[in-house]
Amino acid sequence: MKLRMKMTYRTPKGTEAEFLSDYLPPGAALLLMEDMQQSGRVPQIELLDQYETEWTIKELRSYMKELETEPHNVRMYVDGGFDKETGRGGLGCVIHYEQNQKKYRLRRNQEMEQLISNNEAEYAALHFAIGVLSELGVKAQDIEVYTDSRTVVNQMSDEWPVYEKELKYWADKVDDVVKKIGLTVQYVHVDRKQNKEADQLASQALKSIQIDSTIQK
Structure with missing residues (x-):
């Protein structure tokens, strides 16, 4: 806010x-x-x-x-990986936040079936990460989302139109959750090196390696 x-x-x-x-x-x-x-x-x-x-x-x-006492000062890194041969996706997110005057870093990933493109995997990763924020109790505040997908950044910032029906499906789902919990989201493009931790989580998900950890910094 x-x-x-x-x-x-x-x-x-x-x-x-x-x-x-x-x-x-x-x-x-x-x-x-x-x-x-x-x-x-x-x-x-x-x-x-x-x-x-x-x-x-x-x-x-x-x-x-x-x-x-609630999670705040949220910075979130997201990435999606895609295996064209199997249609499987790997979703990864790294969430930095503060709570009770302490700083935390959360890392989580998820495997997903029946995707059709890398862009869809990027959107699915964003929706997955926003869902994690909702679980944490993040609400009614400004957050920053970092991704190496220019498509996600420009479309979610209303700079580019969304023509593909599968991407519009995910964009609408993200907007619904964001509106429900009262977030104001700033989407920021970063290069792959700056997003390597989320990228690694997405790659691990594609190998069916599940990660779910939260550490105090």
């Missing part, structure tokens, strides 16, 4: 002006809002999220307190 502040500033002589801030992380917005209220020169502040929903400072404090 990101918030922006709509505020009225008043000088000691009573001159007023209205300002609208850029979008800020919740913690920064709370810190600035509390500081401005203490100054006595900002008689009115509204907090608006990216959906134009208004938040009170009490609601924001409650949200920040809950966030301490």
Whole structure:
């Protein structure tokens, strides 16, 4: 979630002006809002999220307190592998997150049957990874997804249209889960070297080697 502040500033002589801030992380917005209220020169502040929903400072404090015990600051790497001869796919994801003031790295993969292309495997891997986030209890926050698939990045960012029906099927499934748990996703393209851990997990899944581990960093 990101918030922006709509505020009225008043000088000691009573001159007023209205300002609208850029979008800020919740913690920064709370810190600035509390500081401005203490100054006595900002008689009115509204907090608006990216959906134009208004938040009170009490609601924001409650949200920040809950966030301490929930997974947050999520960065996720995903990759899909495909065996053309068998139609099998290997799905891999690496999820970095923080919870209870500790940092974690989760690694998980999955084998999948009856796929028809590498692009479909990439999409299936993304859906698999988003599902893992849902299991972790990640909700109502901004996340970053890194993949070496330009197709996934550009189509999920609405830069490219989705024509293939099998890819549209997966894109719609991803959007449904993202919307259900209230995520705002930034898709980032990286080269294969930067995505080698997720790539290895996908390759291991194709060999029927199952990985499911979480470690504290």
